[in-house]
Amino acid sequence: MPKADEMTDVVGGTASVAVRTPERRRISWPMVAGSLAVVSVAVLGPAAWRAQWLSHPAVQAWRTVCLAITVQALPFLLLGTVLSGAINAFVPAELFTRVLPKRPTLAVPVAGVAGAVLPGCECASVPVANSLISRGVTPAAAFAFLLSAPAINPVVLTATAVAFPGSPTMVAARLLASLATAAVMGWLWLWLGRAEWLRPTVRHTGHRYGHSRWTEFRLGFQHDLLHAGGFLVLGAMAAATFNVTVPRSVLDTFSGSPGWSVLFLAGLAVVLAVCSEADAFVAASLTGFSPTARLAFMVVGPMVDLKLIALQAGTFGREFAWRFSTATTAVAVAASALIGGALL
Template identity: 80%
Template sequence: MASGVILSVEGTSSTGVPRGRALPWPLVAVVLAAIGLAAVLVAPVGTSWLERPAVAAWRTVCLAIAVQALPFLLLGTALSGAINAFVPAALFSKMLPRRPALAVPVAGVAGAVLPGCECASVPVASSLIRRGVTPAAAFAFLLSAPAINPVVLTATAVAFPGNPAMVVARLLASLATAAVMGWLWLWLGKEKWLRAAVRHTGHQPGGSRWREFRLGFQHDFLHAGGFLVLGAMAAATFNVAVPRSVLDTFSGSVWLSVLFLATLAVVLAVCSEADAFVAASLTGFSPTARLAFMVVGPMVDLKLIALQAGTFGRAFAWRFSSATTVVAVAASALIGGALL
């Protein structure tokens, strides 16, 4: 384990961290970043450089992203702790097909039952892996849950009134991306890319389940919450730094507009329950490009990459997010070209 500094964890966490072991340096850096962000957000109004319009806009966007995602992160970490502490591991084996290749699409469809955003799906997927679910199926669930749940699809229908094809295209492209990524993990994925804490499985025999739930919730929320702050800061920086004229430059080309909106979805880090309204406002872009924005965003954005890095490890996050972006753009182009 990477060497830590002063911070430590009391007791033994649900991931098997012994009492008093120092936290890894990435978490310490995240905690310090969160403290710095809080200092900027609550700094006295009289501080002259904080009153500049660009800085004020950065503060507003950063705070909006963090506040928007926080309830779903709380939901996800609570579900993660509950699954790890209370749900028997045998239940997941019974629910999913034994063959991993079949378990992947079933898990992708099951993502419709979690009415949350991508912040909630990461800790839940981590808990599923710890409970013995094949990582490929857990990752299919991770990608599909924030994109095809009823809340997101309803928001898409409201944002694109009279255009049911957009809702169907989003559903199909998201499911296709989730399934393909699950199968790619079965084919090319390596367990060593996942940090050891995620590979740990099961409830500790003889321990208090409520204590395990509390420690698991505490560990997941503090870890994922810190990386959420970093992602929000990066997304806010892009929002402020990139001028509106850049958007107009790319809207004229069919292929460039798809790639540009896919990239924009990554850096804007809009919650999946609100991204349809952002996409609908981008009227200068083609329907396929706006579809790519809605398919890529819930699966790959700055805060999600940060959350994945904090939960599964950086070796996993960069490989998985890069491959997911390529597959999501391809699925959006194919399905959008056929339906829209």
């Protein structure tokens, strides 16, 4: 077993390896939290008390909403992680440098559109963007791809269409708002970004012994499914709790104001950190809010959430992560409000 975690990209017979510190077995804390919640319900309290508590209408409603969100989203989450693992394992990173225009201003929107054909969870987009930068792709284009890939890929758009049946304008609004946000952020980096904000990645040439592409696919798929699945369970639980416990008066305070409702659901998307393959089902369950507010939830979530901020800080540095996430949130909210107001 190797003593260090290494990420290998093989292109044209050569290999580039990123060496990190020795890896410990990582625990999927969202999955642990979801499991503990289920176990606590099953083992705590007398049987009669459990039966009475579980038969309470509010608990039954919570269970129904949580289960419905999870069951609807799980097939799309599974498909997304399979495709993401296959792309990371079998598609050479050099492909991107070949198809992107040489001029950075043109490379940004092209990279944003390229995200539409590369399904994957937002967790996978950060290392892919880091790999692109190390291969010579301009950071502005890599960041546009980082933002667009988890937001507008076919799996996510199909899931959105299923979650909002009979509402093709919601799918179109999500596509346009996400593309606009990715392109604007790429151009903003060209205009205002500084190289010193990016922490350099230590890389050297070599080959990772004993790891085939199929092994890389299996490991990537396993990690993404467990990691994103845990956040899906927590997101479904949080959405169900939100629907059942929050009083109508509180919802009316935010949902009654177009501006506050958009900001509230944008902030909720950052906190819940639901995987992009599943967030449309969570948004569809928030029926007390306007379509524009729910659009903001789906545009902000795949681009800025707590786990993504942590991933970006670990990959590019904290100075970059806070600046980039703050600016992305502002641009995503503005794009959602403008496009949602026009189409929804």
